[in-house]
Amino acid sequence: MRLATLRDGTRDGRLAVVRADGARLASAAEVAPTLQAALDRWEELAPRLRALSRDLDEGRLEGAPVEPARLSAPLPRAYEWIDGSAYLNHVRLARRARGAEPPPSLETDPLVYQGGSGVLLGPTDPLRLLDPAFGLDLEGELCAVLGDVPLGASPEAALPLVRLLCLANDVTYRNLVPGELAKGFGFFQSKPATAFAPFAATPDELGAAWRDGRAHLRVRALVDGALLGDCEAGPEMHFSFADLAAHAARTRALTAGTLLGSGTVSNADPSRGALCLAERRMREILESGAARTPFLARGQRVVIEALDAAGRSVFGRVEQEVV
Template identity: 40%
Template sequence: MKLATYQDGSRDGHLVVVSRDLSTAHFVSGIASRMSQLLDDWSFLSPALEDLYVTLNQGKARHAFPFEPAQCMAPLPRASRVAWASPWRHHHQLLAESEGRVLEDGALAQPWIGSLPADLLTGPRADLQVSAPALQAGELDAEAQLAVVGAELPLGAPPAAALERVRLFGLALGWTSRALARAERAAGQPPLGSRLGVGMAPVLVTPDELGEAWRGGRLSLPLSLHVNGRRLGQCDSGKDLGWTLGQLLAWQARTQRLGGGHLLLAGPVSPAEPGKGAGCVADARAWAARAGRDPDTHPWLEPGDEVLLEALGADGQSVFGALRQTLTGWDE
């Protein structure tokens, strides 16, 4: 099943079911009007949505209409909590190398997870406006991230139980200032002000839609990241993970119960093998330096730059829809 949230002037938008090929959609007002409502009562409401999804894919839904990603908000506009994890160890190694740092012993021995404000989430076509301080700091970047939406997870739940409570998957772009992040790290602060926004692909999908791509707590899809039409890489999102998605969810549940509708963002995707591209500008620059090339062949992002992120399934079709955002400067 594929789901999206259409803009309707409210903060929560309106839930729609989207066909597998992303060509048509259908409002589901008689079942659940909001994504949060569906997640709160998943066992009761999802079977009726599945029936509608089947009918929509068969071309028999009476009130279907063409699906328009530009009309979409973030598919989960207000998550109960948003966590950001960086489980690709190779990204940390590349970043430290490019900044002239040495990772401390044990720095990568446990998952790195932080929290983000839910109001950072935006839709797939929303421009990302950058504040004057972030523009002045510079080194602006966008990270290819996986998104995982889960049901309520009890305190102390193990990874296997966490995986059973995964409801939906998506794709996200995490916008950041590397310069501000470096300053926060030097001050012993968490990366909060350096996190500028999170754009989400238009559609969330249920695990059954992913087939063999979802196995063992790893979602293996080729993520294609482009900046101004130039591809940074086509990274396998399931390779080189230091921790599975189940382990990341369970790590959070060690000390806190996770409420239903919580969102985990995992990225940037970071291949450890040369020639596989990069899931962010910082990694692309680090790879260039390793190869003896000028890192500025991959410049930091500036206002006017467009970033495109998409994942294609085995059938060649877009799984979550294209996420296309443009960086804009501060308009005083």
């Protein structure tokens, strides 16, 4: 089952189910007005949403055409946005490029931070470059939408609480990162609003591609039509979504509707490219001593999507213009 949120002039939009081919959708307001409302009563309402989805798939509901510009992020705002860094290749490249050693606990203790979740961008919303000196970058990553995760939950207990999966462009102002980290208090101004692809999918929608708490999909990123990266999301995700959820719940419970990010999908094989400009720049520094690829400029277009083995765009596209 795939779900989306129609813009209707309210903060949280109107919940819809999406047909299997991604071409049409139908309002699910009779079951739950919003995705958050569905997540709050998931065990009760998910079967009804699945029945509505089947009606759409089997032609008992006509639905309406999917128009990405009419869709917001699946969750236009969320109670929490917790972002990890589960792809250790990305972390190691970043440290090597600036001559630093990775932390000793890199393989045993996940890196996470808490980002802003009050304003989340839809799939075609513009990327606002407030100042070119900020160094605007895209980041292609997968996310989980969690149910209620109890305090101290184990990875095994957290795994079935992954309600939905989605795709994000976790935007970063790279040139603001060093100054913020130097303060020893984490990201803030360097992390503007995150954008999301239009559809959220239940894990079973991925079939065999969902295993071990990982989504074994290809994630592609293009800038102005040129391929930046085409990376495998499953094999090199060192910490699974279950691991990340358990880590986040070590000292606090997580509420239904919490967004949990994987961090930038990254592969050690350089032929796969990169899903952020910073990683390409890291490789350039390691190869030649200097970064050549610029960060995003006004007028450029970014596309990010995740494909399954059959080539289906599982979450639809993030397609944004820099303004």
